[in-house]
Amino acid sequence: MAMENTTNSSDSRIEELSDSELPTSEMEQVAMSAEEVSIPSLFTSHPPIKDNLVTITSEMQGETLAELLPYLMEPEGDLNVFGISSLIRKKHTRYLRHMLEGPFPPQFVAADATRPWMLYWALAAMTMLDVDVSEYRERIISTCTPFQNKTGGFGGGHGQFSHIATSYASVLSIVMVGGQEALDLIDRKAMWHWLGQMKQKNGGFSVCEGGEIDIRGAYCSMTIISLLNLPLELPANSPAQVNGDETFLTNLEEWVSSCQTYEGGIAGAPNNEAHGAYAFCALACLAIIDTPSKIIPRCLNMPSLISWLSSQQHAPDSGFAGRTNKLVDGCYSHWVGGCWPIISAALSSSSQPQTDLWSREGLIRFILCCCQQQKQGGLRDKPSKNPDSYHSCYVLAGLSTAQHYFGFQDQESFSVVRASAGFGWSITGRADVICDEDDWVKPVHPLFVVPFERAVECRKYFEEREGF
Amino acid sequence: MLEKMAKYSNAEEWADIVPIPQDDGPGQPLAAIAYSDDYVEAMSYLRAVMANNEMSERALHLTEDIIRMNPAHYTVWLYRSRILFATSSSLPAEITWLNTIALKYQKNYQIWHHRHTIVDALNSCTGEQDFLSQMFELDMKNYHVWSYRQWLVKRFDLWEGKGELEAVESILERDVRNNSAWNHRWYLVFGRGESCFEDKERVRREVDYAKEAIHLAPQNQSPWNYIRGLIRQTKGPAALSLASFKQFASEFASLDDPDNVTSSHALDLLAEILAEREGDAADAAKALDLLAKKYDPIRENYWKYRKSLLVGQGGVKAAA
Numbered sequence A: 001m002a003m004e005n006t007t008n009s010s011d012s013r014i015e016e017l018s019d020s021e022l023p024t025s026e027m028e029q030v031a032m033s034a035e036e037v038s039i040p041s042l043f044t045s046h047p048p049i050k051d052n053l054v055t056i057t058s059e060m061q062g063e064t065l066a067e068l069l070p071y072l073m074e075p076e077g078d079l080n081v082f083g084i085s086s087l088i089r090k091k092h093t094r095y096l097r098h099m100l101e102g103p104f105p106p107q108f109v110a111a112d113a114t115r116p117w118m119l120y121w122a123l124a125a126m127t128m129l130d131v132d133v134s135e136y137r138e139r140i141i142s143t144c145t146p147f148q149n150k151t152g153g154f155g156g157g158h159g160q161f162s163h164i165a166t167s168y169a170s171v172l173s174i175v176m177v178g179g180q181e182a183l184d185l186i187d188r189k190a191m192w193h194w195l196g197q198m199k200q201k202n203g204g205f206s207v208c209e210g211g212e213i214d215i216r217g218a219y220c221s222m223t224i225i226s227l228l229n230l231p232l233e234l235p236a237n238s239p240a241q242v243n244g245d246e247t248f249l250t251n252l253e254e255w256v257s258s259c260q261t262y263e264g265g266i267a268g269a270p271n272n273e274a275h276g277a278y279a280f281c282a283l284a285c286l287a288i289i290d291t292p293s294k295i296i297p298r299c300l301n302m303p304s305l306i307s308w309l310s311s312q313q314h315a316p317d318s319g320f321a322g323r324t325n326k327l328v329d330g331c332y333s334h335w336v337g338g339c340w341p342i343i344s345a346a347l348s349s350s351s352q353p354q355t356d357l358w359s360r361e362g363l364i365r366f367i368l369c370c371c372q373q374q375k376q377g378g379l380r381d382k383p384s385k386n387p388d389s390y391h392s393c394y395v396l397a398g399l400s401t402a403q404h405y406f407g408f409q410d411q412e413s414f415s416v417v418r419a420s421a422g423f424g425w426s427i428t429g430r431a432d433v434i435c436d437e438d439d440w441v442k443p444v445h446p447l448f449v450v451p452f453e454r455a456v457e458c459r460k461y462f463e464e465r466e467g468f
Numbered sequence B: 001m002l003e004k005m006a007k008y009s010n011a012e013e014w015a016d017i018v019p020i021p022q023d024d025g026p027g028q029p030l031a032a033i034a035y036s037d038d039y040v041e042a043m044s045y046l047r048a049v050m051a052n053n054e055m056s057e058r059a060l061h062l063t064e065d066i067i068r069m070n071p072a073h074y075t076v077w078l079y080r081s082r083i084l085f086a087t088s089s090s091l092p093a094e095i096t097w098l099n100t101i102a103l104k105y106q107k108n109y110q111i112w113h114h115r116h117t118i119v120d121a122l123n124s125c126t127g128e129q130d131f132l133s134q135m136f137e138l139d140m141k142n143y144h145v146w147s148y149r150q151w152l153v154k155r156f157d158l159w160e161g162k163g164e165l166e167a168v169e170s171i172l173e174r175d176v177r178n179n180s181a182w183n184h185r186w187y188l189v190f191g192r193g194e195s196c197f198e199d200k201e202r203v204r205r206e207v208d209y210a211k212e213a214i215h216l217a218p219q220n221q222s223p224w225n226y227i228r229g230l231i232r233q234t235k236g237p238a239a240l241s242l243a244s245f246k247q248f249a250s251e252f253a254s255l256d257d258p259d260n261v262t263s264s265h266a267l268d269l270l271a272e273i274l275a276e277r278e279g280d281a282a283d284a285a286k287a288l289d290l291l292a293k294k295y296d297p298i299r300e301n302y303w304k305y306r307k308s309l310l311v312g313q314g315g316v317k318a319a320a
Helices: A010-017 A024-032 A056-073 A089-101 A106-113 A115-128 A133-147 A164-177 A188-198 A215-227 A252-257 A276-289 A292-299 A302-310 A339-347 A360-370 A389-403 A452-463 B037-051 B057-069 B074-086 B091-104 B109-122 B128-138 B143-155 B164-174 B179-190 B194-198 B200-216 B221-233 B243-252 B264-275 B278-295 B297-308 B315-319
Strands: A404-408 A425-430
Touching (some): A089 A115, A089 A389, A106 A115, A106 B037, A115 A164, A115 A389, A164 A215, A252 A276, A252 A292, A276 A302, A276 A339, A292 A339, A302 B221, A339 A404, A389 A404, B057 B074, B091 B109, B091 B128, B109 B143, B128 B143, B143 B179, B164 B179, B179 B194, B194 B200, B243 B264, B278 B297
16 A cells, blocks of 8 residues: 555655755755745636526525635645645644543534544544554543444443444444454444345335434445455345345445436435535445446446536535535535545546646645634634534545545456455555645545545455454 | 633533543644633533433433534534434424524535424424525525425425415515525425426426526526526427527527527537538537637637547547
8 A cells, every 4th residue: 555655754745845946955945934925816816707687596606705715815824835724733733632532511412423433533533644653542432332332232321222324433433443353343243234224125224223324334334345355245124135146235335326317416315416525425325335437337327427426516615516507615625525536436447647637735735824813723614604613524535636636447356246346445655735834734544534544454454354 | 710611610510520631632633722611611511411412301401502602513512412302302393493503504515404303303394494595595595404395395295385385486486596495496396206307388488487497697697597408308299399499598608609609508509419410510510609708708619529429520539
């Protein structure tokens, strides 16, 4: 895995500037004064075309532009050499430690069924800020133990039904702190049985017993199956067993295909509206199963998908929106931004170099200038919203995507039989972007959204085991 | 205070139940919540009744109490629906109660899944469309509500003559940019099966509707996406060719008048139309350059990629 060369090192900083005519020191002197750094007009002026007709949508878009433009034109806080807000790593880390550790006041009761998510979001965000989260191992084990049900899977808390989303968040939290004691906490055999109950005849997955069937179910299930190296054979009592030869993959590709809408984007379930978060779930789910360049064009109409994804980025509010005619929101930095490495891998062939289909600069400007809460730390949807763990995680994951190149090596050893295509990914380089050394985040795996080495450690650990 | 805390433990009705306190694990729990005393007590009784899989009136009241304190608690919702069916409780009464909760907590998966379960069992959608209109007054693009509505259409055969198309049109009259409404329209018109895409009359009506919407606000992406969907998916006698939209796209984006483009989406479509014919590739490249440089430059890389796909325009290499 080529992940070592991506950690912050001053060497690569020099490399990044080596195209410049100026030696590094002079270059920095010139750039240090913010006034000297001009912001491209793309990020400071209104869109070139505006309709006269006023509706609720256009009013909200206008208000959002008015809200964001000051942050883009006169970035807050300390600026990097490119004249945009620096990543306030220390403040974010402090904020996230608090969000991980709690305790939260009584009004946080709404999070009582999503505590595994609170763990996951904060831990994942911290790993991207290069915090060693293994110090939380004991407490993660202790906290997650009561979430797990004897019948398999993890609920949102003690005594709660197992749910695919809280199982995903619990497993990934355990994977991030790593180590044998943590990994051994997961009852894999029971998990396999429980996931078998979630698998549906139509190919999809239910999110819990008696729950909705949507694409979160498919993505989260395949992530768990892949990381824990669970058998793809279905347990005997699965509702998806008809002829006896069905597996977790049966009809899954067809089901994911049926979620693509006439717009080209992907909905949470067939016939619903195309939505960025579900596009990521669909693409990542497929890329766990097989080589992206094979499975994605096989299941999805590529030109319309790419067109739709691309159209979620606007200017000057240059982050991503989640749906057509909806507003930009920091969390789509991951949900839409995170689709691009998968799309690139799907389009790539060995003879063709990887090219960007989107604006890394736009996303980075939006993230660093608009999504950081400068006073207390934490990342947010947009300046008018409070930061939270969810946005902190997915805004930083978007930054990880914008800063790095990821590649898929089609290797024989990554066999479809074991849903291990996710392990064919590596970091192939650092993008030439408007970031100082201190603004770089540690990359996360493009499908599993945890550090590469933790995902690999987990899979290896369970591959070396015989049976359950 | 003490009395309030002891809502369950002091009640004779609950005297037979030994509450199960929350297990927070052996160590100091992470992401812990300093629950209110009321919540702690109600939850410990919930764990106890759930452990016995108790299906009773009192358990139903307990779930209501917890939902009032935490409507995002999916376990309580699922348990509640099981109790409702096991005790043959009144489902219309459940819907009435649910309405107040739904209006109060809009971004909630559980409420809508619960509604789906109950209305499915009720086997009647009376009043549903009216209630959905009420929800849309709060947020016209609520994903849960629209997804529920799509299920409702299929479950109760509301495809035609049941007010759905009229409801969509009334929302689009208020905001022609509401993409959720456009998506629902597509579902209503084409969701019943592939044969809908061969229905010439139907397709022509939809093209006209989208074109009319574009005239109101040419830079509105929704009807353009609708038209492109139609071009991709219609077939047989109703098949639409890309080329047949050349004149329409040119109304809003003409290469002869590159400074007065009134819709980047028209320019995008025009580029796609021109790309179809090898002889027009140079013009397609012009359209894509205009998008990259002037009308939609944040997507410059994407427009360059599209250009790289043009036959005779440098091919794949131009993308690099």
